Amino acid sequence: MVDSNLLLAGHVLIILSGIFIAFSNNFLSTQRERLLAGLSLVLLGGFTVSTHTWWFHNKYHELGGNIGCSAFGSFSCGDVLANSDWNTVPVLGLPWGLMGMFAFALLGFLALSVRKDHNAKWVKTYLDIGYVASGFGILIALYLLYVEIIPLEMTFCQYCSVAHLADIVAFVMFMKLRKLQGTDQWDLVASQAAKDVKAKDIKRSQRKKNSGFVKPTTRDEEE
Template sequence: MLDNLLIAAYLIPTLFGLFLLSPMGRSAADSLSSRFEILSTVRGQITAGLQIITFFGFAVSAQTFWISSKISEGGNFCTSSTVFSCDDLLGNTELNVDPFFGFSWGFIGMLVNAFLLFMVLVIKNDPNGEYTQRFIQLGTLITGAGMLVILLLVSYEVEEGKICLYCTTAHIANVAALVGFLRLRKLHDDNAAWKATSAN
């Protein structure tokens, strides 16, 4: 029960962030723009969605890192005899670390999402700054490369016959962030739309 609540606490805001930054989220942004002025523009709508996604991507990555650490100390967190058993994956010292440096995937996810969040905040607060275009391109590149990591980790899940829902939520956050950065990149290419003071 606790597992389901925790996963929902990460997944629902992530999906809301994805909805918000999508074209379908314009009506929600309009209804919230009186309270959150940044949502009055498409640029603000996308960066707000990305901010939510990367924050919760960081949070769920921190959770997986914590679970890994707890398992390494001899504890357990989400052991199950069903296919949904994150302990079997996060507790696997061969599969739960990157093949090059041996860092936990949860730790890597924390670092990546923290950096993505930093870039989103810079873009949001200084949309016409000197780093904006570079950060949009870098965010697209990082989240695009993340797709390859996701494929690797999903292959581990298939190999083990287990699914880690925390990991899946982190993967969804990466996909959502990629969508956001691609939308941001397209918007930035249209100078008038990027500098627009309203969505209309």
């Protein structure tokens, strides 16, 4: 059986790959493409690690006892994920891992949609939703951190921490995309095409002026 912390390293690697692509100039041709590609990987890593926490939660409730979630130092995901009092969403009663899956799936849909059609009318709305939703996720992460520090007495879940990291990184990327959208850097090809058209119009107007072109006047203007 593969050690759970090796599997955790796989989730972390996906997220780090997304960060590297998003903030490196060695991949893709534009900042928009790099941010969206990196964001997609970060959200994928957040989704997979959330799925893993949900799996641990279900495994404990089916089998009880050791759920194969390795512990080291203050990190013991088994003690956190097996705790029914704190590993469920208040009121809804759903495991936090399942909620994380839904959240990252939603954010992934938004990111992939924008990547597919970056000039659509709804792009700004999608980026705003992603920004607000991931920001709300940070508030949830702070609440869960409080739970780990106070009620659970400094017992931390390494899988949960990685999911929180993915959400924080996604928040930063959505923020950067919102600032980029609407500027010339969002679509360099379209921006350059618009500049070329404007330059041609200016040249055409200048040629008409230099050739003695006189704008026709209406009868009202003559009177």
